Amino acid sequence: MNSLKLLSPAKVNLRLEVLGKRDDGYHEIRTVMQRVSLYDEVELSLTHKGITLDCDSREVPRGRANIAYRAAELFLEKIGIKTGVEIFIRKRIPLAAGLGGGSSNAAAVLMGLRDLLKIRITDRELLGRSITLGADVPFFIFKGPALAEGIGEKLTKITLPARMWFLLIHPGGEISTEWAYQNVNLKLTEARNEIKIKKFYKDIDKVAELLLNDLERAAIKKFPRIQDIKEKLSKLKARGALMSGSGPTVFGLFEDEAAAARAQKEFEFGKKGTTFLVQRL
Numbered sequence: 133m134n135s136l137k138l139l140s141p142a143k144v145n146l147r148l149e150v151l152g153k154r155d156d157g158y159h160e161i162r163t164v165m166q167r168v169s170l171y172d173e174v175e176l177s178l179t180h181k182g183i184t185l186d187c188d189s190r191e192v193p194r195g196r197a198n199i200a201y202r203a204a205e206l207f208l209e210k211i212g213i214k215t216g217v218e219i220f221i222r223k224r225i226p227l228a229a230g231l232g233g234g235s236s237n238a239a240a241v242l243m244g245l246r247d248l249l250k251i252r253i254t255d256r257e258l259l260g261r262s263i264t265l266g267a268d269v270p271f272f273i274f275k276g277p278a279l280a281e282g283i284g285e286k287l288t289k290i291t292l293p294a295r296m297w298f299l300l301i302h303p304g305g306e307i308s309t310e311w312a313y314q315n316v317n318l319k320l321t322e323a324r325n326e327i328k329i330k331k332f333y334k335d336i337d338k339v340a341e342l343l344l345n346d347l348e349r350a351a352i353k354k355f356p357r358i359q360d361i362k363e364k365l366s367k368l369k370a371r372g373a374l375m376s377g378s379g380p381t382v383f384g385l386f387e388d389e390a391a392a393a394r395a396q397k398e399f400e401f402g403k404k405g406t407t408f409l410v411q412r413l
Contacts, residue, residue: 135177136248140221140240141413142170142231143271144298144376144383146339147329150316150346158283159313161267164290164329164342165232166277167413168298172225172233174200174240176248179216183208189223203238203265207245210261217245226406228306230377232268239272259287268377277412279329291332292339296412297392299365299384300376303357304404312378315350336387340372343385351379358382361399368395 143165151160185194185201195201204217219241225233242258245251255273262269267284279288333339352358358375361382365373369391370384386392392409399407 133248135175136244137173137175138240138244140172140174140225140233140236141167141272142225142233142236142300142410143167143268144231144300145345146292146374147342148345148347148377150313150318152318154283158267159316160282161280161284162329163280163284164277165268165271165280166292166296167272167275168300168410169413170225170231170300170408170410172237172240173222174237174244175220175222176241176244177218177220178248179218181214181216183217183219185219185221187221187223189221189227191227192221192223198237199234199265199269200237200241203241203262203269204245206261206265207242211249211251213249213251215249226302226381228308228378229302229381230307230375230379231300231381232272232377235266235268236272238262238265238269242269243273260285279331288331290329291334292412293334293336293387294412295387296336296339297386297389298410298412299370299386299392299395299399300381300408300410301361301365301383301399302381302406302408303355303361304401304406305355305380307351307354307379309378312347312351316347317349336371336385340385343372343374345375345377347378348375351375355380364398365395368398370395 146164149162259270259273263285362373365384372385
C-alpha cells in the first residue's frame with residue numbers, strides 16, 4: 133500500500149476556560165471537546181524523498197507554514213525512515229474558524245503515515261509527540277470526547293449523550309488563535325468560579341449548562357455578529373449556543389436532527405457565510 137485516504141473531522145469546544153498564562157508563553161486551559169461530522173479529506177502517497185503538500189483551496193498555506201506538512205516532517209524525522217510523502221488536502225472545514233481543521237489534518241497525517249509505513253507505535257505514544265505541533269492535535273489522535281487540560285495535552289475521556297446535533301454557523305472572516313489568546317481578559321477569567329467537569333453526561337441539558345468560552349468576549353467585539361447568531365439560535369430552540377474555539381464559528385446544540393434542520397433554514401448568507409448541520413462522532 134503506497135497511498136491512503138483519511139477523513140479528518142472538525143471539533144467543537146463545549147467549554148473553553150483560559151486559566152492563566154504560563155512562563156513559556158502558552159496559556160493554561162481547561163476545555164471539553166467533541167468531534168463532529170464535518171470532514172476534510174487527507175490523501176497521503178509515499179514517494180522516494182521529500183515532502184510536498186497541495187490543497188484544493190488556494191487559501192491553505194503550503195510547505196512548512198502548514199501544520200500537516202510539519203506533522204509529516206516530525207514523524208519521518210522521529211522514525212528515521214528515508215522516504216518521502218505527497219499530501220493532498222480536500223478542504224471543507226473553514227480556515228481559522230475555531231473548528232480545529234488544521235490540527236485535525238496534522239493528526240490524520242501522523243496516523244496515516246504510521247499505517248502506511250506499518251510502524252508499531254501506539255496512539256498514546258503518537259499523542260505524546262504531537263503536542264509540539266499544536267494544542268488540539270493530541271485530541272484528534274485521542275478520538276473520543278475529552279476534557280483537555282494543561283495546554284491541551286492532558287486528556288481525560290468523558291461520556292456525552294449519544295444524540296447531539298450541531299448547527300454550525302460560520303459568518304465569514306477569520307480569527308487567528310494567536311489573536312484570540314492575546315486579547316482574552318485574564319482578570320475576568322481568574323475571577324470566575326469554576327464548575328466541576330464530570331466524566332459522564334447523559335442529559336443534553338446538562339451539556340448545555342457546560343457551555344462557556346473565555347475567548348468569546350473579545351471575539352464579539354471584533355465580530356458583533358457572533359452575539360446576534362447566538363441570540364437567534366436561542367430563539368430557534370437550540371438547547372445552547374456558543375462560539376467554538378477562537379471563533380468566529382458559532383454552534384447551536386440540538387437533541388434531534390429535525391429541529392437543527394428547521395433552524396438551519398432560518399440562516400441565509402451571501403458568499404461569505406456558511407452553515408453546516410452535523411452530529412457528534
